[in-house]
Amino acid sequence: MSSFQGRDILSIRDLSRADIELVLKAAKKMVPVAAGSRRSKSLEGKILATLFYEPSTRTRLSFESAMARLGGRVLGFSGTEGTSVQKGETLADTIRMVESYSDAIVLRHPQEGAARLAAEFTERPVINAGDGAGQHPTQTLLDLYTIWDEKGSIEGQNVTLVGDLRYGRTVHSLTYALAELGAHLTFVSPPTLEMPREILEHVKERGLAFRTAHRLEEVMRDSDVLYVTRIQKERFPDPQEYEEVAGSYRVDEAILRDAKRGLIIMHPLPRLSEIAPEVDRTKHAVYFKQASNALPVRMALLDLILGGGE
Amino acid sequence: MKELRVTPIKNGTVIDHIPAGRALKVLKILGIGDSVTSTVTVAMHVPSRAMGWKDIVKVEDRELGAREIEKIALIAPAATVNVIRNYNVAEKRRVTLPDRAVGILRCANPNCISNVREPIETEFVVRSKNPLRVVCKYCDRELEEIVTHIV
Numbered sequence: 432m433s434s435f436q437g438r439d440i441l442s443i444r445d446l447s448r449a450d451i452e453l454v455l456k457a458a459k460k461m462v463p464v465a466a467g468s469r470r471s472k473s474l475e476g477k478i479l480a481t482l483f484y485e486p487s488t489r490t491r492l493s494f495e496s497a498m499a500r501l502g503g504r505v506l507g508f509s510g511t512e513g514t515s516v517q518k519g520e521t522l523a524d525t526i527r528m529v530e531s532y533s534d535a536i537v538l539r540h541p542q543e544g545a546a547r548l549a550a551e552f553t554e555r556p557v558i559n560a561g562d563g564a565g566q567h568p569t570q571t572l573l574d575l576y577t578i579w580d581e582k583g584s585i586e587g588q589n590v591t592l593v594g595d596l597r598y599g600r601t602v603h604s605l606t607y608a609l610a611e612l613g614a615h616l617t618f619v620s621p622p623t624l625e626m627p628r629e630i631l632e633h634v635k636e637r638g639l640a641f642r643t644a645h646r647l648e649e650v651m652r653d654s655d656v657l658y659v660t661r662i663q664k665e666r667f668p669d670p671q672e673y674e675e676v677a678g679s680y681r682v683d684e685a686i687l688r689d690a691k692r693g694l695i696i697m698h699p700l701p702r703l704s705e706i707a708p709e710v711d712r713t714k715h716a717v718y719f720k721q722a723s724n725a726l727p728v729r730m731a732l733l734d735l736i737l738g739g740g741e
Numbered sequence: 742m743k744e745l746r747v748t749p750i751k752n753g754t755v756i757d758h759i760p761a762g763r764a765l766k767v768l769k770i771l772g773i774g775d776s777v778t779s780t781v782t783v784a785m786h787v788p789s790r791a792m793g794w795k796d797i798v799k800v801e802d803r804e805l806g807a808r809e810i811e812k813i814a815l816i817a818p819a820a821t822v823n824v825i826r827n828y829n830v831a832e833k834r835r836v837t838l839p840d841r842a843v844g845i846l847r848c849a850n851p852n853c854i855s856n857v858r859e860p861i862e863t864e865f866v867v868r869s870k871n872p873l874r875v876v877c878k879y880c881d882r883e884l885e886e887i888v889t890h891i892v
Contacts, residue, residue: 521858521859522854522859540854541852542853542857543850543880544853544854544855544877544878544879545854547854547879548855548859548879562854563880566881
């Protein structure tokens with residue numbers, strides 16, 4: 432029996448290194464099934480509830496596709512219009528109700544801690560698909576899978592995280608996981624958007640050295656992975672300051688001249704101007720592949736949790 | 742002879758070894774306001790061998806609940822609670838901070854699920870006791886200014 436069977440996936444920090452490696456290997460095996468070239472009925476007869484209190488096309492569709500590819504079924508809602516939530520039902524009550532209709536619950540909710548609360552009110556496994564500014568562990572798993580699949584390993588890779596490192600939940604979760612897996616981390620951000628102190632302390636406690644920089648040029652030469660995130664306009668009171676800052680973290684062909692041959696560029700998408708379109712044509716660009724990796728990774732996770740697959 | 746500024750009480754609770762200046766916060770935790778019917782004595786800035794200066798609160802005809810003692814531990818980790826019955830110290834114990842603070846603190850994150858109408862109690866994991874650091878079980882954020890978030 433898999434150590435994942437029936438387990439909640441609430442935060443990437445609940446997963447050990449061995450857990451993460453198990454998911455990555457299982458995801459690799461799922462690739463042909465995800466592509467439709469091999470059929471699977473491993474979750475036949477199982478029902479997944481997808482409760483999306485706020486819309487998220489990408490995450491919801493990939494979970495639904497993952498379940499369908501494994502022969503299971505999906506029910507749920509996207510947006511709370513017309514549901515009992517709008518009548519003021521508590522999350523706890525909704526979860527207690529949905530429990531009797533499904534074998535596992537995927538939850539996206541605008542408030543932090545919602546998935547942990549949900550898990551307290553049901554015996555069914557709960558997968559956190561994003562809780563406000565909190566956690567989104569399956570996004571982290573697909574990011575890790577992309578690095579592992581493209582580079583062959585995670586330990587020892589020079590991973591550079593660029594952009595809004597202060598508010599971006601994606602980079603926070605990813606940092607915890609990469610520290611767990613022994614990657615060498617570099618953080619590049621404007622001074623006002625630096626990685627929170629407690630996360631840097633955590634990395635240090637793991638015994639890992641890391642670098643911080645304000646300029647991308649300084650670190651291009653030895654990066655194996657460049658993880659780019661969006662710098663949001665709302666973070667800057669002055670629009671001109673935003674333009675300047677955003678411009679200085681833009682990845683384009685010029686900056687890639689110093690890059691390693693094997694550098695991969697990742698981005699959680701959607702992107703705005705932080706990666707120039709010309710980069711899409713280079714061998715460095717893996718962000719669309721990264722997005723498509725959502726499917727085998729979520730399939731692997733569902734199979735491990737619901738099917739007991741290894 | 743040492744002069745006693747505060748007289749002994751017959752029945753009730755004496756909270757001793759409160760850090761100087763925090764007695765009023767203890768009163769707030771105990772909900773002592775207009776509607777109290779028994780005598781409450783507060784001694785502030787009393788010389789103390791162990792602490793230099795300390796505060797003492799005496800509440801007559803009342804014994805404290807476990808939650809109240811946990812709350813006091815948040816602001817006065819070295820406090821002792823003496824239960825007085827018929828002029829004798831019937832029980833004497835140090836306040837202790839549990840590893841998990843349940844239902845005694847409110848999360849400062851307005852977007853935390855524990856701040857909306859859900860059938861749960863707040864819960865904080867005590868990461869360190871000295872200095873006191875607590876993290877919300879739900880939203881995972883560390884609570885700053887703990888004292889102002891006591892329920």
